[in-house]
Amino acid sequence: MATDAGWGLRESYLYDRRVIAEIQRAAREGIYDIRGFGAKRKVPHFDDLLFLGASVSRYPLEGYRERCATDVVLGTRFAKRPLELAIPVTIAGMSFGALSGPAKEALGRGASEVGTSTTTGDGGMTPEEREHSTLLVYQLLPSRYGMNPDDLRRADAIEVVVGQGAKPGGGGMLLGHKISDRVAAMRNLPKGIDQRSASRHPDWTGPDDLEIKLQELREITDWQKPVFVKIGASRTYYDTQLAVKAGADVIVLDGMQGGTAATQDVFIEHAGIPTLAAIPLAVEALQELGMHRQVQLVVSGGIRTGADVAKALALGADAVSIGVAALIAMGDNAPEHDEDYRALGSAAGFYDDWQAGRDPTGISTQDADLAARFDPELGGRRLANYLRVLTLEAQTLARACGKSHVHNLEPEDLVALTIEASLMARVPLAGMQQGLLDELADRVAVRLAEQTS
Numbered sequence: 001m002a003t004d005a006g007w008g009l010r011e012s013y014l015y016d017r018r019v020i021a022e023i024q025r026a027a028r029e030g031i032y033d034i035r036g037f038g039a040k041r042k043v044p045h046f047d048d049l050l051f052l053g054a055s056v057s058r059y060p061l062e063g064y065r066e067r068c069a070t071d072v073v074l075g076t077r078f079a080k081r082p083l084e085l086a087i088p089v090t091i092a093g094m095s096f097g098a099l100s101g102p103a104k105e106a107l108g109r110g111a112s113e114v115g116t117s118t119t120t121g122d123g124g125m126t127p128e129e130r131e132h133s134t135l136l137v138y139q140l141l142p143s144r145y146g147m148n149p150d151d152l153r154r155a156d157a158i159e160v161v162v163g164q165g166a167k168p169g170g171g172g173m174l175l176g177h178k179i180s181d182r183v184a185a186m187r188n189l190p191k192g193i194d195q196r197s198a199s200r201h202p203d204w205t206g207p208d209d210l211e212i213k214l215q216e217l218r219e220i221t222d223w224q225k226p227v228f229v230k231i232g233a234s235r236t237y238y239d240t241q242l243a244v245k246a247g248a249d250v251i252v253l254d255g256m257q258g259g260t261a262a263t264q265d266v267f268i269e270h271a272g273i274p275t276l277a278a279i280p281l282a283v284e285a286l287q288e289l290g291m292h293r294q295v296q297l298v299v300s301g302g303i304r305t306g307a308d309v310a311k312a313l314a315l316g317a318d319a320v321s322i323g324v325a326a327l328i329a330m331g332d333n334a335p336e337h338d339e340d341y342r343a344l345g346s347a348a349g350f351y352d353d354w355q356a357g358r359d360p361t362g363i364s365t366q367d368a369d370l371a372a373r374f375d376p377e378l379g380g381r382r383l384a385n386y387l388r389v390l391t392l393e394a395q396t397l398a399r400a401c402g403k404s405h406v407h408n409l410e411p412e413d414l415v416a417l418t419i420e421a422s423l424m425a426r427v428p429l430a431g432m433q434q435g436l437l438d439e440l441a442d443r444v445a446v447r448l449a450e451q452t453s
């Protein structure tokens with residue numbers, strides 16, 4: 001019998017083996033596929049951009065002698081106590097429930113060691129997380145799971161979550177095996193039953209209500225704390241403008257590659273726009289309101305390296321935040337656990353198991369024995385090391401472009417490798433003269449107008 005794709009066998013592009021397997025799975029189980037992680041399909045991303053390092057026409061900074069600053073202040077618009085971060089990388093909101101208690105503690109430890117913030121998530125604030133996070137952002141979510149006004153006051157900033165990049169327009173999920181006694185008590189839910197979070201806030205229905213909500217939060221916290229608004233990237237230009245008009249101090253923009261703990265696969269892969277396409281839309285929206293750099297922009301969704309950080313900043317972000325990469329840095333899906341992952345029907349490096357709650361590294365689980373395998377001190381140190389590397393890499397690129405602060409990076413320092421990336425990021429194609437693509441686009445527009453007139 002012929003095996004695999006030997007000569008003579010012709011696999012269909014439309015119905016490849018993965019598509020066939022998914023149709024068969026759906027037919028067997030009668031329920032959509034639920035998984036964690038972010039989009040696995042290839043979309044234009046930061047890898048499609050390159051920096052134009054200094055040469056004759058530009059002057060680089062000396063790596064070991066000249067300073068390239070990395071500090072960032074979030075929430076300068078209204079808050080009396082904005083967040084002062086030493087590095088432009090923060091930890092994104094990830095729920096206690098999706099993650100174990102020790103994992104949340106490690107996120108706080110790692111972020112604090114390098115002078116940055118971490119964020120709570122759907123499900124509320126844990127005491128360990130508060131204790132080990134110098135700067136902690138408190139999420140206010142549509143689900144209101146774990147919502148506690150005292151915790152709100154204990155936080156250093158508030159993040160109103162309107163949406164996530166992995167599922168703009170949808171709510172999260174937490175499957176029953178992760179609803180332990182503690183998670184159930186914090187969320188006011190029955191133990192062991194699958195939970196689907198709301199996809200919109202119950203007490204507001206649009207931008208006007210959002211404005212009232214933000215005012216309310218400022219009053220509760222005496223105008224001390226910055227109020228962030230997190231949006232999933234879709235109609236980013238309008239969403240950003242409306243969030244700014246509603247009074248946001250900071251916009252958190254999460255692109256379609258953004259991670260999630262558990263969501264329908266169809267949602268992760270087919271809703272939202274790529275991070276690369278979303279940033280220029282948000283920057284344009286802020287610039288038009290005269291608010292770029294007054295309302296800070298934090299970008300997330302597929303940030304893995306210092307190059308990604310530097311490119312996001314060059315496109316106009318003030319900071320980035322990371323989810324999946326932070327968990328990988330702490331040891332999630334480590335190859336030494338491959339056998340355990342295979343027993344779950346996955347394999348190390350595939351991230352197909354987060355929703356299942358049996359993570360052998362003890363990170364994305366509520367099982368007490370598994371969670372005990374994870375050492376929050378070691379995890380925190382690894383995360384701090386990784387955050388240092390991201391920052392050093394971003395500084396290296398900024399210096400090569402002659403910048404004394406990573407915020408001085410600009411679109412002018414970038415070129416694109418593909419036409420798609422060029423159009424989305426609004427930077428020239430490598431090797432092409434500035435403006436040539438615009439000229440071509442203008443000519444096409446004129447031709448089209450002639451044809452239709």
Ligand SMILES: Cc1cc2nc3c(=O)[nH]c(=O)nc-3n(C[C@H](O)[C@H](O)[C@H](O)COP(=O)(O)O)c2cc1C
Nearest residue numbers: 092093094095121122258259261301302322323324
């Ligand atoms: C395990 C996990 C849990 C998450 N939980 C939440 C959450 O509770 N609230 C939220 O707004 N976003 C949540 N997210 C999304 C992150 O805040 C962030 O938007 C996303 O992870 C950024 O993309 P990245 O993972 O590619 O860095 C979660 C992501 C992961 C990976």
